Amino acid sequence: MKFYLFKYLIIFNFGLYIGFADIKRGQEVYNQICFNCHGPKLDGGIGPSLVDSYWKNGDSYDAVYRSIAKGVTGTEMIAYELVYPEKDLHALTEFIIDKQEGNRQTQRSTYARDYFVGKRLHPDLFDSIESTSQTRLPENFYYVGRMFDGVLRGQSKLFIKTPGKYRFNVNGKGRTSIWVNGKEVHYSNDKKNRDTYFTNEFELSAGIQDLEILHEEPTSHSMRFGVRLQKLNGKHWMLTGKSLEGSVPKVVRSGEKAKVIRKWIDGLPPRTLLLLLPNRVLLAYDSASGKIIKGWESAFINQTPSLDSRSQKKSEVKGIELTGIAKTVLEGDRFNLLHYETSGDSVIIATLVDGQQKEFSISPDGKNSYKLSF
Amino acid sequence: MNILSALLLLFSFSILSAQIPDGYKIQSISLPRGSVSVLGLCHKPDGTLAICTWEGEVWERKGDVWTKFAENLMEPNGIYFDEKEDAYYVGQKPELTRLIDLDKDGDCDRYECITDAFGISGEYHEYHFGPVVDSLGRKYASLNLAARGEFTVPDGKPFGKGGGNMSYNAPWRGWVYRSDRKGHFHPLASGFRSPCGIGMSPEDELFITDNQGDWVADCALYHVREGNFYGHPASLPARPDFTKEKVLSMNAEDFEKIRTSPAVWLVREEIANSPGSPIWDTTNGKFGPFKGQMFIGDQRQSNYFRSGVEKINGEYQGWCIDFLRGLESGPVKMSFDSQGRLWSAQVGRGWFSKGGKRTAIQYVEWDKKTTPFAIHSASLTKTGFSVRFTERIGKKMTPKVSSWGYHYYSTYGSPPVDQQELKVSNYQLSKDRKTVTFDVPLSKKKIYAITFTEQRNTEAEMLDFDTIYYTLNQTRPVREPRPGRNVGWSLAGSSWNRNDKNRPLPPVVAPLSADKCAIPAPKEATQLDSTQWTNPNWLLDKNGVMPRGKGNNSTVKAYGDARIHLEFRFDQSDNPDWKGQLYGNSGIFLMSGYEMQVVNSFQNPTFADGTCGSIYGQHPPRVNSSRKPGEWQSYDILMKAPVFSEKGNVDQPLRVTAFHNGILIHNDTWVYGEVGGPYKKHGKRSLMIQDHKGTGVSFRNLWIIEDFPYDLNLPAFRNTFPRSSASSI
Structure with missing residues (x-):
């Protein structure tokens, strides 16, 4: 062990x-x-x-x-x-x-500002008064509500797999104190600028470490504070982010009927139709080129959760990528999508190919394949 | 408590407090599970409410029961129900889509791509808003620029220090377009940054709201007229007469010369920061005393504000004023139901909304009796303003008036420029005590803030909102058109009048070379030789050339759907008296009534819809690809005959797709009626060539394929010629 x-x-x-x-x-x-x-x-x-x-x-x-x-x-x-x-x-x-691996067991406590005025942020200060709220954050990163008016204390565990040198990357107006295993590794008090700070490097052994983040900044519609843990020449983990505000990331899974899904996926053209067949085979059909460009088995789609973001976050395909699945469905130069519909376990797609209307259907075949019919 | 926290308390109080005019109330609606951010809503005639969500779902609400109609769409940002087609239209990020429930089980079966002819690079900010619909059923939608990318127009300023950041990553970003029907895409106007509000007035006038940012000094309401450029230069490379290099070689002064200013500036913080779609009060008084005015919601301010425009010197300008504050989230799209209640889809995701909630659907209802005391509207006079109130005012209070302008530059937003307090004189109150007129110094391109501090009505009630903002682009001319001649536009949807001299001319592009334009007549084509024409004054010479003769010339035979080819040549003329419409005028009268103009348009400007290749008096050609007089030019026309009902109504209009010298000039264009008036029911009719005063024109190599099915042949016809950049739609 x-x-x-x-x-x-x-x-x-x-x-x-x-x-x-x-x-x-x-x-x-x-x-x-x-x-x-x-x-x-x-x-x-x-x-x-x-x-x-x-x-x-x-x-x-x-x-x-x-x-x-x-x-x-x-x-x-x-x-x-x-x-x-x-x-x-x-x-x-x-x-x-x-x-x-990364930040887990994240607890956020908030405190009224008054007690901290003129005092340097320190865990002992927080221990001596009662918080105004205490919440477990299932997202495992820190955030606060809009127009947050108070002081933030975050307590969590860092699960470290690779021992070595680490540092934090901190930015945001206000004052910030970060403690790892009972030692302060960073303190900043940034009144005007929103500078980026790289903390001094420190050693972390493999295992579970205590992390404590103390932060206060002027009220604004959303917190400016951001912090990231970096392994020198290695991975990094964001420790702050946007809340799911109680909604769970939507997952689109295969059902009895075939589904056509239009989501933003990294590496796929934005006009891709994602065909999710009942046998959990997912095909990426690019309507602009008439090609199946990728495929997965045991697949589902993790839709962009309704995070407080401007939809920069893309959705994700989960599954095992199939090799040799790419295929030209129809030969031609110019493709214009006409429509698609689902019929039982199949997807029917109609498209113009060089001005000629063509229709084909895609159905599940066995456990991890599909068949095309015209 | 220190000053800072006192201020903070004050601030948090001010954003939470609602300001609701007397007689109105706000009601919230429960949302179906999974609707985490509502982006659009509409009402079906049977009262059903439909919404679309960021999560890609469409829900219907009958009574208070929600059912899911469609799902797995990509960020649909607007929904419209087409009663005639019994189908929804949604503006998904990658395409305009029709949702059809084939088996009528309440669940969408077919997802039909209406158009995806615009580009999309994958940058998150490339939103697609709409559609809204005109009285002919045509759909309009808007396309955002990207927030990051390779083509920005910094105008010499470094990024982050005033340089523009919005980028043109793909074709037609920063434009609004129209789609007449499946497969049709018609770019309408350029110069938008983040045009997230789109609305169609009851008179078929398109309005867009844009968000303050680079090249956009403040939030703006634009009246969109076909062919105009509204200010953000990153959208210009899509225009056939621009290239990226040309745009980058220009500066703010150059763009200023070609841009159209907003009809109304929506003053930031006071009125709007992220305005949504305008909607017109068409409730006939069910929503209070603001009949015909525009209502717009603002995503950040969580308010509704009102706006109105008036036509001065042939262009719209007008006012805006706050109406109601304290919505739960940020309104983006609105709809009136049959009871005259104003519903809004609200979202606080991504961009901060003062309401605070992530999303909401709310409606605002008027009690149908209480008149709120408010500033009703404002109008420009020759020497000042006239401001109308909803109720009789009490003690006369002279308004405070200030004015300012804005920079037009690549920097994000503009501070007020040349802000002045103005001297108010000659205050007068109308007999009914509802209209105040006064004089102030007037100057163009200024915003006027007119504030009635402490103004009370006869019941001593105060105004909820005491400032109305008027955008003065033009002063009133000394002589104005007769009343009645100053409303609407004869060409609905495009907001121009027939033969309007101010309409932008089609961009000039190079024609295809003559050998590329020469296509052999197909076997099934009929050569329109001398035996096929009826007017003996038009004689074909031994070379097959037919100069324009006296009187119009019709074919012996009558035609319906057809594919037509013809060539024409203008005689060279150095006579300066023979210019404009007199330099080589004729016309191809499709079915004897619908004219495609033939006139020399090579360095011979005339009004836009009289240019060579125009559907005369209606549609200018997309581009002007004319050759010089003395050179042979060609038309290749595919036309679909209009379809009339038994009663003589137009079921389907005449449609034209055409090339001039190998360049696409009409892309499935909807012809509004005959050249001399509206449609009159008819069957097949002759093709006719017009006799018109002007220098000489000759024709040759005319052929026609009769009964050539239009829709079937359209996709292939569009590919008749090698594509040049000017042809690509």
């Missing part, structure tokens, strides 16, 4: 569970049943991803264990305490926790 997990168990779950469960056993259990919905790489399928930062039902050890043991009402996630012994459920929880 890796040391950091040991540490984790000691610190956070001492009262609940004492013992060294086996991550390997957890993986076995995962591969027996969980992967069907959550994907072989834990990145989601019918069920949500277990490695992204959005944890609707909580990402603490207890919360993850509870979701597994008791199930999640209103979803296909059943109570697995009826299926596996308690020991296996702990093993599975550990396996999942072991896969996490």
